[in-house]
Amino acid sequence: MKKKYDMRRDIVRRKNTFFRRFAVCVLIIAVAAAIAIPVYRFVHSRTASSVKIDDIYAQWNAGRYEAVYDMTSLILEKKILHNTALTFRGYAGFYLAVAQTDTVQAQSYLDESINCLRVALLSAKKSVQPQIMYMLGKAYFYKNTLSAYHYYSDLAVAYLGAAQDAGYSADDIPEYLGLSYAALGMTRESIAAFTEALLVRESDVLLLSIAEQYYKNGQPTAAKAYLHRINMDSSDDVLKLKSHALLGQIYLDEKNFSEALAEFQTILEKDPNSADAYYGIGVIYENRGDLIKARAEWRKALRIDVNHQGALKKMAEYK
Numbered sequence: 001m002k003k004k005y006d007m008r009r010d011i012v013r014r015k016n017t018f019f020r021r022f023a024v025c026v027l028i029i030a031v032a033a034a035i036a037i038p039v040y041r042f043v044h045s046r047t048a049s050s051v052k053i054d055d056i057y058a059q060w061n062a063g064r065y066e067a068v069y070d071m072t073s074l075i076l077e078k079k080i081l082h083n084t085a086l087t088f089r090g091y092a093g094f095y096l097a098v099a100q101t102d103t104v105q106a107q108s109y110l111d112e113s114i115n116c117l118r119v120a121l122l123s124a125k126k127s128v129q130p131q132i133m134y135m136l137g138k139a140y141f142y143k144n145t146l147s148a149y150h151y152y153s154d155l156a157v158a159y160l161g162a163a164q165d166a167g168y169s170a171d172d173i174p175e176y177l178g179l180s181y182a183a184l185g186m187t188r189e190s191i192a193a194f195t196e197a198l199l200v201r202e203s204d205v206l207l208l209s210i211a212e213q214y215y216k217n218g219q220p221t222a223a224k225a226y227l228h229r230i231n232m233d234s235s236d237d238v239l240k241l242k243s244h245a246l247l248g249q250i251y252l253d254e255k256n257f258s259e260a261l262a263e264f265q266t267i268l269e270k271d272p273n274s275a276d277a278y279y280g281i282g283v284i285y286e287n288r289g290d291l292i293k294a295r296a297e298w299r300k301a302l303r304i305d306v307n308h309q310g311a312l313k314k315m316a317e318y319k
Helices: 007-050 053-061 065-078 083-099 103-123 129-146 153-165 173-183 187-200 204-216 220-233 237-253 257-270 275-287 291-304 309-317
Strands: none
Touching: 053 065, 053 083, 065 083, 083 103, 083 129, 103 129, 129 153, 129 173, 153 173, 173 187, 173 204, 187 204, 204 220, 204 237, 220 237, 237 257, 237 275, 257 275, 275 291, 275 309, 291 309
16 A cells, blocks of 8 residues: 655655755865865965075066066065065066056056065165165156156155165166156256266157256256257157247247247148147237237137137137
8 A cells, every 4th residue: 555645754854865965065165175275275385485586586587577576476475574575576566567558557566566665675785775776766756657646756756866875876867867856846956867867878858858847947048959959860750849849939938939930830741730839820920910810820729629728718818
């Protein structure tokens, strides 16, 4: 005789089976974790301890900065104040940042570089400190160029200056100092640094930078001398356009309207979409008393750049 099917008993039996299986699974996972964690720690510690400083030097000398960055991370996980690892991670982070096209990633590398180098500086040998200061100064300079708010030029100046005072020498220090002083509005100091940089290595960028600083310092004659050199010798069309623009502004300031017009027309021959050039020509017509032509030039500037502040202001003045 068949037994009557007991649904309640079957459900209870199935639940018990499920819980037994679940308990077994949990036990297996717990045992696996208990085994895996020590094994991971052992392997990881062996990996970290297997990184030798000589290997880091070898990777550094080969220019493999990402490998240096990763290898030093393994050492620092075990010894967070390991000076050599901190120093090399800071250096590698800087060069990785400079090579980045992604601004966010570059900022991340620079932040890590600065943090590592500042900690390394606290316990570095006296002979190594000037070089770390130099790299910190460069890191702060590039951090300043990537930041929306340029708050780091003073730190770039501080560390680069400290490196120099400690006897460290590098050809690019004067140029970095000149650019940092310029960002801080310290025109005289910027001119002095750029002049020193020109003695080491002359470039069109340096010539334009020092011309801009001379102009800001109220020395247009000196500025014009550097700008003429750029216009005569440079093969960089973008820099030459900037040079012509600054020359045009200087001639405007001097009321030398024929020379100013020549500079602005030279710009428009190479770049017909220069709102600044049209604006400058408008100012020339304004000074000659021809407001109809002046307004026409300012309208051209605004068609190219609807937010051109100079043209907007002039059009508002002569409604």
